Amino acid sequence: MVSIQNLHKRFGKNQVLKGVDLSINDGGIFAVLGPNGSGKTTLIKSLLGMVIPNKGNITVLGENVKKNSNYRHQIDYLPQIANFPSNLKVKELIRMIKDLRGNTTEDLRLIKLFKLEPFLDKKLGNLSGGTKQKVNLVLTFMFDCPLIILDEPTTGLDPISLIRLKDLIQAEKAKGKTILITSHIMSFVEEVSDEIVFLLEGQIYFKGSISALKTKTNQPNFEHAIASILTDNHA
């Protein structure tokens, strides 16, 4: 599904990714974890072609991402902070994205699911953070793509919406899709993900299942396992 070879990225003097090699197979939920500034978002943005790597090769579904925009038809992306043009209405934004990507009727179901009907005629600038995130989720899940990338999907969501989001993610997984998630909420990661990829100082420190991580770090619980990696490497 996704294959990354020897990926390097530098922002000025700051070397963010230092030779990342990663291959992600079809189907399943993968969590990309790491401390702040470890390069999670940079990795995801390189996949999307928003960040242009200094070195290395990325292929998504067999297509090289370099100088290509077509492969993005196969990706649903949920950006980290839902910053939408503030003088657009929710309805107009949804219509615009449909106009750009192709038609779908799935949005109606998702709007109902997240109870967004009362906000459809409101401007995006006037919405609360959580509501914006719900709009963001609708925009991401309304297309039927084999690869879904979620950057901090839980930000600002209330408990009910969080449950709905988890159900939504499981439903997509059941369709055989590949889902990439970054999150700092460890309980969420533990609950949904099949496999984790741990980034540390621009390299992949660990890739495998959560139980494998627990054995590797000798910790009974996931949160402590992550914490032990961080203290061991920073102490």
Added chain:
Amino acid sequence: MLKILKYSFYDLMRSRWSYVYFAFYLLLGIVLLFLNNDLSKAVITLMNVIIVLVPLIGTIFGVMYYYSSKEFTELLLAQPLKRSSIFLGQYLGVALSLTMSLILGLGIPFVFYGLFESSAIWDFSLLLITGAFLTFIFTALAFNIALSNENKIKGFGYAILLWLCLAIIYDGLFLMTLIMFEDYPLDKVSLIGTMLNPIDLSRTLILLKLDISALLGYTGAVFKQFFGTNFGLMVSFVMLTVWVLLPVVRIVYKSKKKDF
């Protein structure tokens, strides 16, 4: 690209600034016609305003739009769209809406005053065409500046500096060189110097069309010989087109290499 153009254009058409800009030209046109009571004189006054103001508005508006639509751009970048079409679409959206404000704002009062029965129609059209060119040139330059500077304050600073250089400082330096080298034949140099600055080029083009080149003395005669002919007019328009194309090419090039 056309879809992006459409959304940028609609977005701008709904913003207050387009109306302010439109209303300003409308007012300017009406006031000038009332005060002058003469179409050709109004055209000359308008030229002086347009030559300075259009580049300023184009630069400021271009930089402002780029920075304020950053989120929208990032949303678009994750969609299956080419980078060049995103940025060219936005650029054309800004440039077209500014041009429309200019043409409608000035055009409406002049049409009501009886432009179509007057002989000033060609001068007036030339004025609007150069105004449109200047809008396209300076919006493109503004996009270049904004693309190269993440920092908004810096971006605005450079944009104003660029306008100041081309609208005022260039003329000063140009005049100084002419005075310093006055012992040499300077007609070719001054012709080339005029060609290299879009603001000067537009001004000369309109002045000579207005048949007041006698005021410019000997150089005016040389200029008249050049710009007054069809060949000169063609060369000038080619130069203005080059001034649009170069920054647009750089927008495409720069946007392909940028990280978001």
